[in-house]
Amino acid sequence: MKIEDISKNTEQLVTIESKDLIPLPYPYDDPANEPLMKRLTDDQRMRYEASLDGIIAIGIPKPSSKEEEEVFVKKFLSGLEKLLTPENNWTFLQPLYHSLEYCVKCQICNDSCPAYLASGKKEIYRPTYRAEVLRRIINKYIKKRNKLLLRLTGSDIDLNWTLVARLGELAYRCTLCRKCAQVCPLGVDNGLISHEIRKIFSQKMGIAPKELHELGTMQQLKAGSSTGITPKALGNIIEFMEEEIEEKIGRKIKIPVDKEGAEILLIHNAGEFVSWPENTEAFAIIFDIAGIDWTLSSDLVGYDAVNYGVWYDDIQLARIAVKHAEIVKALKVKKINVGECGHAHKAMIVVADRILTGELNIPRESALPILADIVLNNRIKLDPERNNFPVTLHDPCNMVRLMGIVEPQRQILRKICPQFREMEPNGVDNYCCGGGSGFAIMQSMNFPDWRSAVSGRMKLKQILEVFHDVIGPDVKKYVCAPCSNCKGQIRDLFAYYNVFERCNIFYGGLVELIVNAMVDIKKPFIEWEWR
Amino acid sequence: MAKTTLGGIEIEIDEDGFIQEPEKWNQAIAEDLAKVEQAYPMTEEHWKVVNYLRDYYLKYEIAPPIRMLVKQTGFDLKKIYQLFPSGPAKGACKIAGLPKPTGCV
Numbered sequence: 001m002k003i004e005d006i007s008k009n010t011e012q013l014v015t016i017e018s019k020d021l022i023p024l025p026y027p028y029d030d031p032a033n034e035p036l037m038k039r040l041t042d043d044q045r046m047r048y049e050a051s052l053d054g055i056i057a058i059g060i061p062k063p064s065s066k067e068e069e070e071v072f073v074k075k076f077l078s079g080l081e082k083l084l085t086p087e088n089n090w091t092f093l094q095p096l097y098h099s100l101e102y103c104v105k106c107q108i109c110n111d112s113c114p115a116y117l118a119s120g121k122k123e124i125y126r127p128t129y130r131a132e133v134l135r136r137i138i139n140k141y142i143k144k145r146n147k148l149l150l151r152l153t154g155s156d157i158d159l160n161w162t163l164v165a166r167l168g169e170l171a172y173r174c175t176l177c178r179k180c181a182q183v184c185p186l187g188v189d190n191g192l193i194s195h196e197i198r199k200i201f202s203q204k205m206g207i208a209p210k211e212l213h214e215l216g217t218m219q220q221l222k223a224g225s226s227t228g229i230t231p232k233a234l235g236n237i238i239e240f241m242e243e244e245i246e247e248k249i250g251r252k253i254k255i256p257v258d259k260e261g262a263e264i265l266l267i268h269n270a271g272e273f274v275s276w277p278e279n280t281e282a283f284a285i286i287f288d289i290a291g292i293d294w295t296l297s298s299d300l301v302g303y304d305a306v307n308y309g310v311w312y313d314d315i316q317l318a319r320i321a322v323k324h325a326e327i328v329k330a331l332k333v334k335k336i337n338v339g340e341c342g343h344a345h346k347a348m349i350v351v352a353d354r355i356l357t358g359e360l361n362i363p364r365e366s367a368l369p370i371l372a373d374i375v376l377n378n379r380i381k382l383d384p385e386r387n388n389f390p391v392t393l394h395d396p397c398n399m400v401r402l403m404g405i406v407e408p409q410r411q412i413l414r415k416i417c418p419q420f421r422e423m424e425p426n427g428v429d430n431y432c433c434g435g436g437s438g439f440a441i442m443q444s445m446n447f448p449d450w451r452s453a454v455s456g457r458m459k460l461k462q463i464l465e466v467f468h469d470v471i472g473p474d475v476k477k478y479v480c481a482p483c484s485n486c487k488g489q490i491r492d493l494f495a496y497y498n499v500f501e502r503c504n505i506f507y508g509g510l511v512e513l514i515v516n517a518m519v520d521i522k523k524p525f526i527e528w529e530w531r
Numbered sequence: 532m533a534k535t536t537l538g539g540i541e542i543e544i545d546e547d548g549f550i551q552e553p554e555k556w557n558q559a560i561a562e563d564l565a566k567v568e569q570a571y572p573m574t575e576e577h578w579k580v581v582n583y584l585r586d587y588y589l590k591y592e593i594a595p596p597i598r599m600l601v602k603q604t605g606f607d608l609k610k611i612y613q614l615f616p617s618g619p620a621k622g623a624c625k626i627a628g629l630p631k632p633t634g635c636v
Binding site: 211215216219223225226227228229230232233236237240244269270271272273274275277278304306341440441443444445484485488529530531 | 546547591592593594596597598599607608630631632633634635636
């Protein structure tokens with residue numbers, strides 16, 4: 001398949017078949033037992049663009065007239081033009097320019113991409129594929145290079161509706177894990193290319209996954225959280241958490257809310273409150289016992305660390321980043337501490353640094369180092385024997401590869417989990433969970449099947465490999481994933497392959513393991529109940 | 532957005548069958564939704580879960596955390612999956628007329 005095939009009017013560029021997928025270890029080594037990915041209905045195919053790989057992530061409606069097609073292409077092109085100007089793209093122009101101009105097409109990055117590898121090396125998923133499409137469009141339609149020369153050098157491309165629509169979908173086959181950027185000898189970031197294409201679609205064409213935009217950032221700005229939790233609901237949930245904590249540790253804890261001037265504002269991904277409240281409870285227990293001066297916020301947006309804008313839209317990103325900073329300022333706390341949420345680390349701590357200026361640029365930190373400090377300095381009494389089961393660690397891409405927070409979580413696990421074992425590769429060379437960049441919450445049509453069978457496949461392979469000697473259901477095992485998005489993806493991935501029942505592998509965060517090892521609680525904190 | 536007939540009235544649903552007009556919800560609609568989610572016929576136990584979710588939603592505009600549901604109804608998760616094979620969110624919440632869960636949940 002060639003780069004220029006993307007604009008050809010073929011029924012479908014690529015088909016994902018079970019036999020092509022990279023094999024999984026025992027007990028998933030028989031391809032005949034691979035779950036069948038849901039096929040689109042005729043109606044879905046008729047209504048939405050599905051000619052890339054038969055999967056729909058965003059659902060771009062098919063045009064009803066030639067004029068509509070032309071408007072669509074024109075908008076894309078003008079968005080692309082803007083993307084290349086410093087006044088419109090001061091946030092990312094420099095790395096974008098670098099990535100477009102400096103790629104020498106050595107293709108080293110391809111073999112690092114989990115989607116490309118897992119799919120059985122389907123051309124379209126190569127990290128360099130979408131970058132080259134974009135580069136050719138720029139050369140021909142924006143820089144207006146000589147067409148004959150482009151044809152002679154084999155770098156021609158035809159811009160049409162089919163290409164733009166497929167490219168839009170293709171930007172959502174990359175989890176922005178940036179493992180490709182990690183291995184590139186020149187620092188080219190093909191993940192950023194996907195990100196920038198998503199930006200054109202959202203900011204210029206008004207197209208973005210509903211879960212990220214309408215029900216994500218828009219709902220967060222309006223209701224206070226992408227989960228729909230309002231300040232009133234938060235109050236009820238916090239009461240519930242306090243009751244639970246008392247039952248579990250036999251002692252009452254008051255969870256501080258809106259405490260002015262506290263040392264730390266702890267901010268969680270609000271999904272934790274709904275799906276994994278044991279995570280937020282564990283944080284409260286640890287901080288309380290360690291004597292940390294901390295608080296939660298009940299202000300709109302102040303109790304939800306998420307910032308989905310980091311995945312698809314700089315404007316939405318900025319709106320939420322500023323809101324977060326204003327809340328900290330109003331509460332007069334010394335700094336923000338981000339809980340176990342990877343993309344919030346990236347948005348709030350790294351990217352927001354280009355947005356928050358002057359007084360708004362308040363100190364922002366990851367919660368992992370302070371947890372390591374508490375555990376390593378014995379500020380809580382812990383007995384590792386209580387965690388005497390095989391544990392492995394998943395590295396959330398944004399905390400680990402992007403920010404280099406590699407050791408704190410490992411120091412903790414080495415100290416409190418006698419059977420801790422590393423996946424290969426790990427640390428900054430990890431594989432994404434397959435749910436990165438919003439995939440874990442995107443539920444459109446047959447996309448959830450794709451993110452289990454394809455983008456999450458390398459992670460499943462790693463998990464099965466690391467536990468190969470204890471893979472049977474007789475031994476309970478734990479995947480520690482200190483990130484809400486990764487947890488959601490691992491949950492769905494495990495459900496798709498029935499991993500919990502078949503292999504007895506459970507998943508959860510880091511703080512749960514710390515509390516589980518506490519000597520003065522009677523019952524284990526981790527309940528090993530699937531959810 | 533598609534329209535369908537549930538409990539004898541026309542109502543908007545999303546692509547996963549969650550009703551989009553929560554104020555129109557009634558018992559007949561719940562029972563029709565239960566048929567789709569393999570939770571039919573609805574017993575007293577089904578109603579206990581559905582009514583709890585409904586009441587919580589009317590008060591707080593969201594679904595309660597799953598652990599809260601488990602505690603307040605006295606049914607463990609296994610039991611909830613027996614009652615609602617498609618689970619607490621995609622099954623029970625849908626039947627109770629709640630919107631689809633959003634965010635990193």
